Amino acid sequence: MTASLEGVWSPGRAPAHEFSLKVLAVIADEATRTLFSRVITSDELMLAGDLAEGIVLAETAAPDVAFIDVGLGEGAGLAMVHHLKALASEATVFALATRAELEAGAHAVALGGAGLFLLPLGGDEVLNAVGSVRLRFAERALRMQLEQEAARSARAAGWIARVAELADARDRNAAAQQLAEVFVEATGAAAAAVYLAAGERSSELVRSAAMRPLDRAPAYGTETDILDFARREQLIVVPLALRKLAAGHLLLQKEPGRSSAFPSVRRPDSAASTPRRAPLLDGLVKLLATQATTALALLGERERSAGGAAMKDPASSAYSFAYYVDVAGREIDKARRYGRRFTIATIVIEPDAAAAPERPGDLAFWRTTPAPPATTHNPGQVVEHLLRAVRDTDILARVDENEFHLLMPETAALEAHACHRRMLSHVAESEKRAGYLPKGLLVGVATFPHDGQSLAQLLRIARRRADATKSSIVHRVPQDRRSIGEIVSLLVREPPAPGGASAISAPRALDLSVSDTILLATSVVRNALRGGAVFLLVAHHDGLSLGAQVKAQLASPRDDVVVHTVDLRSSPGCDDIEALCVLAEHGAYALVGRNQGGFVKGIHAADPLLADFLAERLGRAAGLRVFG
Known part of the structure; x- marks a missing residue:
């Protein structure tokens, strides 16, 4: 029967003579049972001396072949043949009878028996009967396997044909x-x-x-x-x-x-x-x-x-990623050969983050206007706004549904920061929410050669920086804090974000003497000036201050350095603020705190969003527009 084939034999694994069967022999004669024990050695033999024991064995393990003595129990063996066919429909049943019981044996064959053997039996007769059953099962297994292989071949032919059609x-x-x-x-x-x-x-x-x-x-x-x-x-x-x-x-x-x-x-x-x-x-x-x-x-x-068939992304006005990679490769070759720079930006749109409800006291956007209901950014619409913020020579490509890359040839990091601000401004204006920063619009930039020598390195760094903006402390500024004094007080008290202490852009607590704070600021500015163009904004007031030290460092004016020193004494609650915002070719930095008895207590972080935010707010407090 089929159940006994599984895991036992298939034509590809073992020859037919190794195919094991379950053999049931229900015989009263002790000598005949001994014969079965001596002859059936390679198969599983189940011997019973009466009908009751035979039925129990058949119910316990359905036999493949059975030998039933029809003379058992004054003819009850005949009923056993019929009952066994009901227990194991696939079993092959042979009737055993003496010459006096030939008529009962004929009835057994009529009831479904496969043949009749006269008692006493010979060993060859038993082996031939079992062998015929074994061969029949083997042939059936082979036929099933061939049918399965034919079906698999037909399916495989279909798969091969479908793969061949890929070229079309x-x-x-x-x-x-x-x-x-x-x-x-x-x-x-x-x-x-x-x-x-x-x-x-x-x-x-x-x-x-x-x-x-x-x-x-x-x-x-x-x-x-x-x-x-x-x-x-x-x-x-x-x-x-x-x-x-x-x-x-x-x-x-x-x-x-x-x-x-x-x-x-x-x-x-x-x-x-x-x-x-x-x-x-x-x-x-x-x-x-x-x-x-x-x-x-x-x-x-x-x-x-076809000359550019795959140049454009079919779902938007952006270019395809394949075209972007090709152009970036040529830009890297040119930059290496001629000592040029270029910048890439990774732009990730997270609709779920933009639409998430705000926590009490937090805001998903920093605003100058009351907070409107949060909306989900449509990537296709955002692409159009981004294209308005970039130059004609820039390449905006779509990687997947919510991720884009921007290649800015002949562009240093400081210009890329300006492009970032334009992107956010255009998205804000498109939704009539001037002055807000979408939390669900993540942007990170990386510049060749400062941040990497290959496209893979630049892409990894830009993506990491984009992800870092999601947890910027700027997003935790309550929307009812509008004056720079209130904002600074909040930032000074604000603890670092949970789990973010390992990130380079995570805010660190600042608690230093004024002289040590000036030394820290001096080191930051010195390092920034080594890398090319720099934007600096520093709070300045009488006495020992960050502003005086920055001015001293820049005794000789440089065309590529923009410095704003802002006097905050006219703004309420701002006369003790110490602040420094740096945007350089190889990074950004922000420091803000209050001078309390000769010690500056506050925070500092390598966070581009925080540097932008503080520079804009500090400049506004002093009546200065620092970003055009």
């Missing part, structure tokens, strides 16, 4: 989505993500397709980044490669608790720059991956021949 997809993203669907169907994986090379000369991989929950996988990264992510998440990695042609990688997530015949995750070799090869893939998976690599290569060549 409208673009590489559409092809990647089809490829992910085919692999999920073919392998039984829970989800798939496809990473393709961002450009012809780029080492960056971009996530071109993903199925939930892998839609949370990194949007881009180097091969090492992607393989590290796969290792952490215990994903299966299928390389899309053929000889010297490499198109990318496909990640598969197994169903929880389900075993897989596919290879383990490839891991980057710690002793080499290239990752180690995985074990040989399953034949079908390897065939599909190889065919997909060829189709993607043909599609990429077609897009290049």
Whole structure:
């Protein structure tokens, strides 16, 4: 019967003679039972001397073949044949009878028995009967396996045909989505993500397709980044490669608790720059991956021949990430050759954060006007506002639904900070909320060569800085605090954000003597002046102050240094404020506190948002517009 086949034998694993059966023999004669014990050695034998014991054995383990003495119990053995067929419908039952019981034996065959043997039995008769059953079961198993293989071959042919059609997809993203669907169907994986090379000369991989929950996988990264992510998440990695042609990688997530015949995750070799090869893939998976690599290569060549078919993002006015990477690669080559600078910005739109309810006493935006209801930013609309804030030579590209990158050629970090402020201003004006900072619009910048020598380094730093703005202390300023005196008092009392002490932009408590505070400010300004253009705003008043020291450091004017010294004594509650805001090519810094008996108590942080916020508010308090 079928149940006894599973896990016992299949044509691909063992020959038919090794196929084990369950044999039941219900016989009263002791000599015949001994014969069965001596002959049946390679199968599981169940012997019974009466009908009751035979029924118990049959109910405990359904037999594949049974020998029933129809003369047992004055003819009750005949009923046993019928009862056994009800217990094990797939069982092959042979009747045993003496010459005097031939008529009962004939009835047993009529009731479903497979044959009749006369007693006394010979060993060859028993072995031939069991062997015929074994062969029949083996033939059935072989037929089932062949039918299953034929069905798999038919499905595989369909998958191969679908992969071959990838070359006709409208673009590489559409092809990647089809490829992910085919692999999920073919392998039984829970989800798939496809990473393709961002450009012809780029080492960056971009996530071109993903199925939930892998839609949370990194949007881009180097091969090492992607393989590290796969290792952490215990994903299966299928390389899309053929000889010297490499198109990318496909990640598969197994169903929880389900075993897989596919290879383990490839891991980057710690002793080499290239990752180690995985074990040989399953034949079908390897065939599909190889065919997909060829189709993607043909599609990429077609897009290049079309002259910019993949230049624009179809869902917005932004460029595609592949085009962005290609332009960034050329910009890096030019900057290295001629000693130029350029800046990239990572822009992340978090609709959920923008729409989240505010906590009492906190605000999601700093404003000069009453807080309107929070709204969710539409990425497509925000793109249009961002484009209004950038120059014609800048490249704004879309990475995924809520992430964008901005490439600013021939732009240093200070100009990038100004562009950042323009972005926020345009978004604010578009929603008729002048003077607010969207908490759900995260922006981080990185400049070549200060912040990195490669695109991968710059992208990582810009993204890290964008994420850091989400927890800026500026977002915790209550909206009813409008005067600079109130704001400074709040910042001085405000404790660092929980869990943020390790971040470089997290505020640190400041409790130093005036002379030590001046030394700290002197060091900050000196370091800022080494990197090129600098914006400085410092509070100035009579006596020993930060403003006097900054002025002393800048005895010789520089065209690339903008300095504002603001006198706050005319503003209520501001006569003891010590403040310094620095925006430099390689970072930003803000220091604010109150001079209490020769000691400055406050905070300081390498937070661009805080530096911008304080500079604007301090300048306004002194009647000065510090940012044009």
